[in-house]
Amino acid sequence: MEHLLNLVIFLILLVVGFAVGMVTERQHLKNLALREAAVKGMLVTGSRTFPAGGAATRPACMVVGHACISSDYFKTFLATIRKIIGGEMRTYESLCSRARREAMLRMVEQARSMGYDAVCNVRLDGADIGKSGERGGNKGITMVGIMATGTAYNRAGATPGVVAPVRIDEA
Amino acid sequence: MLVVNTEFIPGYQIQQMLGMVQGNTVRSKHVGRDIAASLKNIVGGELRGYTELLTEARREATERMLAQAKELGANAVLNVRYTTSSVTSGAAELYAYGTAALVVPEGQA
Numbered sequence: 613m614e615h616l617l618n619l620v621i622f623l624i625l626l627v628v629g630f631a632v633g634m635v636t637e638r639q640h641l642k643n644l645a646l647r648e649a650a651v652k653g654m655l656v657t658g659s660r661t662f663p664a665g666g667a668a669t670r671p672a673c674m675v676v677g678h679a680c681i682s683s684d685y686f687k688t689f690l691a692t693i694r695k696i697i698g699g700e701m702r703t704y705e706s707l708c709s710r711a712r713r714e715a716m717l718r719m720v721e722q723a724r725s726m727g728y729d730a731v732c733n734v735r736l737d738g739a740d741i742g743k744s745g746e747r748g749g750n751k752g753i754t755m756v757g758i759m760a761t762g763t764a765y766n767r768a769g770a771t772p773g774v775v776a777p778v779r780i781d782e783a
Numbered sequence: 784m785l786v787v788n789t790e791f792i793p794g795y796q797i798q799q800m801l802g803m804v805q806g807n808t809v810r811s812k813h814v815g816r817d818i819a820a821s822l823k824n825i826v827g828g829e830l831r832g833y834t835e836l837l838t839e840a841r842r843e844a845t846e847r848m849l850a851q852a853k854e855l856g857a858n859a860v861l862n863v864r865y866t867t868s869s870v871t872s873g874a875a876e877l878y879a880y881g882t883a884a885l886v887v888p889e890g891q892a
Contacts, residue, residue, distance in 0.1 A: 633827035684827030
């Protein structure tokens with residue numbers, strides 16, 4: 613009887629994880645696509661110099677973005693099965709790309725809200741919180757944390773006029 | 784204080800490099816957030832509590848780094864990098880480091 617109850621709970625979690633997880637993911641991807649379209653005019657590069665940056669009208673400033681995206685029960689279950697066979701874990705791949713896009717987008721949006729039109733030297737780092745990504749102990753939460761950093765600046769030909777430096781923590 | 788993660792700032796000249804500055808912090812959220820996160824782990828989605836945790840930790844570490852830079856008499860920190868490491872479940876260590884420098888606007892050197 614107890615085993616049956618456990619099985620029922622497991623199945624319910626699986627179904628809930630699958631349904632809600634799929635809806636959340638779809639909405640998130642939709643939302644990402646919309647917001648990415650909105651910041652299309654920004655010049656975002658990984659280069660260490662300042663592409664298209666002319667004589668500075670205002671100081672460059674560092675911008676950051678964070679995102680922690682959690683896995684759902686269904687995805688985690690599929691991944692556990694996958695671990696037995698080995699190979700590509702597609703469910704986690706989408707998790708990583710969502711976290712990365714979200715973090716990057718937040719960084720670019722911050723730059724934009726501060727009136728900059730370009731971001732260079734973009735770096736993406738994995739941000740660990742506890743035992744992320746491994747199912748060690750009952751507190752192990754499967755998630756991807758990403759931190760994006762970059763330097764925002766104005767491109768040449770941007771509106772002139774010296775603006776006071778903006779501190780990173782005031783944004 | 785000018786903070787960038789590039790080696791120079793356009794429109795500014797580096798007058799003096801003052802050496803490396805750093806700041807770190809280990810933070811965690813209260814247990815309620817951890818419980819909420821493990822529930823969120825069933826349905827998926829963003830873990831806002833942990834995103835907040837990272838933001839707070841980053842601010843704290845940056846603040847400490849800037850305080851050091853100020854002590855050295857710098858007005859800019861160049862080449863800022865962040866790294867994280869996991870200490871224990873639900874906690875994050877954030878380490879910020881960069882190079883303190885004295886910069887002046889071009890033409891005023």
